[in-house]
Amino acid sequence: MKKQRYILLFIFGILLFPQANYAQVDFNKKPDDDLGDNEDAYQEFFFEALKQKGIENYDRAIEALLKCEKIDNSDPALFFELGKNYSQLKNFGAAEDALQKAIKKQPDNEWYLDELYGVYAKQNDLENAIKTVKKLVKYHPDYKEDLATLYVKTKKYDDALKVLDEMDAELGVSTTRDRVRNMIYSATGNKKDQIENLEERVEDNPEEEKNYLSLIFRYSENNEKEKAFETAIKLLKSHPNSEMVHLALYKFYLDDNEAEKAVVSMQIVLKSSQIKPEAKMMVLSDFVKFVAIHPEYESQLVEITSNITEDEKGKSNIEVAQYFLAKGDKVKAVAYYEKALEKEPDNFGVLRNVLLLYIDVENYSKAVEKSDEALDKFPSQPIFYLVNGVAKNKLNQPEKAIRVLETGLDYVIDDHKMEGDFYKQISISHTQLNNTNKAKTFSDKAKQLESTN
Incomplete structure (x- = not known):
């Protein structure tokens, strides 16, 4: 209307x-x-x-x-x-x-x-x-778009395409009409016509970067990898400064084990101001997986992460932290999680990971400090009470550990393993206080829960 x-x-x-x-x-x-x-x-x-x-x-x-x-x-x-x-x-x-x-x-x-x-x-x-x-x-050519949509709704796809072709010829292509086209091709499964239409666009208007990119995507979707790659190279030749083309090229290079070219393309994408953050994060994720197999490119990964824009740094640091965590380098993983927290201080998953890592790397003072802050934000999350209690036990603060652990127990619901972990830590606290009987009582509760799991 x-x-x-x-x-x-x-x-x-x-x-x-x-x-x-x-x-x-x-x-x-x-x-x-x-x-x-x-x-x-x-x-x-x-x-x-x-x-x-x-x-x-x-x-x-x-x-x-x-x-x-x-x-x-x-x-x-x-x-x-x-x-x-x-x-x-x-x-x-x-x-x-x-x-x-x-x-x-x-x-x-x-x-x-x-x-x-x-x-x-x-x-x-x-x-x-x-x-x-x-x-x-x-009266108004705009009504043609309504007509095409109505034809789609009534499954008169050929009529709809004819109207869209007329409008493209008169007004040039548009994103809105392309969406209608793609609905038709999806409904009919006629990928051949869809690709032919895009090929004609590239031929008729070789200066339009968007036409190449659409054709590359459709070739890839249709498992015509070679044609997709050829089109990407053609785009690079006609638009040597194109950044968008590297969204496709890096994948081809990775598949063909051309590591150097893949790294260059990924770096171009990750430094680009034209490419959306969501797409960059997908590329960064692929970069992290690539470096896990080719650790000799780790320095490039670290460098590119430091050059990513401020708005994107939270997610990029999480990716790199996960890479180092998978590699077993917990110290570096902590460092990148901390950088991620600077950008996303309320990210529950990152908070949990960094607090558990503080325990693993024996940074107990930091674990107490950060878990106290976490409990201010998430007062009903038992994992933060548990970390706090573990760290205080490690710092020989059993009375404080017991208080926080008993409070946290109230928030454990239907999680026998976590409940058992709380009892173990309370037993450790009482052992430090030489309360042998209480220590055994809580130790027995933990063992009883283990046997039911």
Whole structure:
């Protein structure tokens, strides 16, 4: 639906229709008999209808318009207003009848046709909507896009593609129309036509980078790797400064074990200001996996991570931290998790990982400090109480450890392993305090839970 037209109609309708459509009724004419009274009454009822519609009293608006009809049924604007009010009340049958009368009296009025189109659209009457939009196309080419969409909804895919081709020829390609095209190709499974269309675009407009990229994607999707690679190389030759092409090239280079070229392409992508952060993170993830197999490129990974923009550093540091964690270098993993926390201080997963790593690398003071901060943000997460308790036991602070561990136990729900870990730590605390009996009690509870797992 063309909302802007409705807005214009709303603003100017009162001014336009009395001038344009009531030409047959001269409200200033002196009455010969009772004609003047009828004209006055018509005008009074019509404007009463407009007023009632304006305050959403559609029933009363219709009553006033029906009184107009009894006085003079020759005015198409009368039936147009009736149709709009019936439509507001969802009385679509009456709305259609009224609008058809208006169109019959004035067949070339775009507003009447557009309102009728709206009535059909509200009822999902696609066939009648198509017939109406075909008439509207001659007023505004924009309606062709509506027509293509309606053809798709009615599975008339060839008709839809014909309309899209006409619009592309007249106006050039557009993202919106391409989405409709892709819906059609997806519904029909006709990848051959889709690729041919993109090939023609590249041929007809070799300066347009987007056409190459779309073709590369479709070739890849269709498992035509060689053609995709050839197209990427062709794009690189015609656009040597293209950064987007490296989103495709690095994958090809990785598959062909051309490590140096792959690294260069990944670096270009990760430094690019044109490429979206989500795409960069996918590339960085691939870079991390690549370095896990080829550790000789670790320095490039670290370098590129340091050069990533501030907005992207949180996620990039997490990727690198996970790489070092998988490699077993927990110290470096902690360092990158800490950098990630600077950007995403409330990231629960990162907080949990870094706190557990503090225990692993025996940085107990830091574990206490950061778990205290974590408990301020996440007071119902038992893992942070457990880490805090473990660290305090390691620092020979058993009384403090017992207090925090007993509090944390209240938040453990249906997790026997974690519950057992709490009992073990409480047992350790009591052992440090020489409370042998209590230490054994909690140790036995932990063992009992282990046996049930």
